[in-house]
Amino acid sequence: MSGARTDPGHVPVMLAEVLAALAPADGGVYLDGTFGGGGYARAILDAARCTVWAIDRDPAAIQRGAALAARHPGRLHLLQGEFGDMVDLLAAAGVTALDGIVLDLGVSSYQLDDPARGFSFRQDGPLDMRMGNHGTTAAELVNTLPEKALADVLYEFGEERASRRIAKAIVAARQEAPIVTTGRLSAIIRGVLPPDRSGIDPATRSFQALRIKVNDELGQIERALDQATRLLAPHGRLVVVSFHSLEDRLVKRAMAEAAGRAAGPSRHDPRGLTARPGGRFRLLTTKAQRPTAREARDNPRSRSARLRAMQRLAPSEGSQP
Known part of the structure; x- marks a missing residue:
């Protein structure tokens, strides 16, 4: 896919699956909460005529992103900070609602590869x-x-x-x-x-x-998941890629609670796709998606990846059984 890489050293994990779950649309406003090498942000910008906000706590990541922002004037906005503070960071920029959020948890390839x-x-x-x-x-x-x-x-x-x-x-x-x-x-x-x-x-x-x-990665994740539910507009989507069981447990639990499924049914139960009374979100993944065998072979760092996603219901849908 065009735009899948920002440079030869950075390969976004499960990029096709992330885009399918996020479903970028023209006119939408999206957040890449873990900008890193910019792979997801670039792909979102290529997929639709939309606006992307990007957060990273690493000053080096923000500096790397300047060139990408220059290629998309007015469409990519970079914010230095922690994704667990996304509400405040975006509010300071005048953004209070989003159509989609993607989080790629853990350490970036750039950080890992730099001794x-x-x-x-x-x-x-x-x-x-x-x-x-x-x-x-x-x-x-x-x-x-x-x-x-x-x-x-x-x-x-x-x-x-x-x-x-x-x-x-x-x-x-x-x-x-x-x-x-x-x-x-x-x-x-x-x-x-x-x-x-x-x-x-x-x-x-x-x-x-x-x-x-x-x-404080787990604390950051907990805060980010809570704030994401407040920022997403009706029909907005949250897509999270995690890399180990500690991260994935937090994501799984937070999404289940948001969908009114705190004590959810078996993963084989089709009720997992439908919000229970009180649920504000609909799960888009009944169980974690994994990378394809080809991706796991070509990019060893993707092998442990797990993708989960959910979508905010419109107010009229919130009480559906």
């Missing part, structure tokens, strides 16, 4: 992990948190079963010298855990946990 950002255990760099340019770094966490608190972070946000052993090793290592690089931290973790038979690096879950903690 200086400290997100990856595959390349040595400073142990930072901040998506923006302020706040606590991962190095500060691993060098200051008490052992139990550090183990709790690894278990809660990384679902790391060996969290206590890893935390103990980190505390012992930092007594010798502060842990300030991704290379040293990953080596400490690999010294505790044997290689995973699945091929997943032993440091994967711990790095995920620290990144989520540093950026």
Whole structure:
């Protein structure tokens, strides 16, 4: 598809599925709440004569987006900030209602591929992990948190079963010298855990946990999902792509509650497509969509992706059984 890439290094995940769920229309106003490399924003602009607002907390992402905004004068507007603050960011720009919102959760390819950002255990760099340019770094966490608190972070946000052993090793290592690089931290973790038979690096879950903690990612998602329901106009759509179970659980629960399905039926039950009394939204996905086998093969980072979507009902539809 034309416009599917912003540059050779950025491949938007499940782009065709995102566009199908969002259904951009001429005259519509849309939000790309996680601009990143701009892949979704560009595709939305190409799909319809519409206006796109884009949010990213990373100043580098906003700078990258300037060229795309220049190619679409008056149609793409960039806002630096956190997507969990979307209501206030948009209100300050005079926007109070949207026809669609897309959120691509987690770390961007640009951040992951830049050793200086400290997100990856595959390349040595400073142990930072901040998506923006302020706040606590991962190095500060691993060098200051008490052992139990550090183990709790690894278990809660990384679902790391060996969290206590890893935390103990980190505390012992930092007594010798502060842990300030991704290379040293990953080596400490690999010294505790044997290689995973699945091929997943032993440091994967711990790095995920620290990144989520540093950026308050789950809190951001909860706030963004709540605010999205307030911003969407009747028939407006919310499309969310998540990459691990912690994110997907939050999205699944929030959408079920918005659709009046807090204790929803089986995924095979067709009632999942219809709002119950009190539901303000209709689920567009009864279960999470996954990338095609071809995409998973061509873009390994898409393999864990899950897409969920819902649509706001018109006031007259809100009480339908």
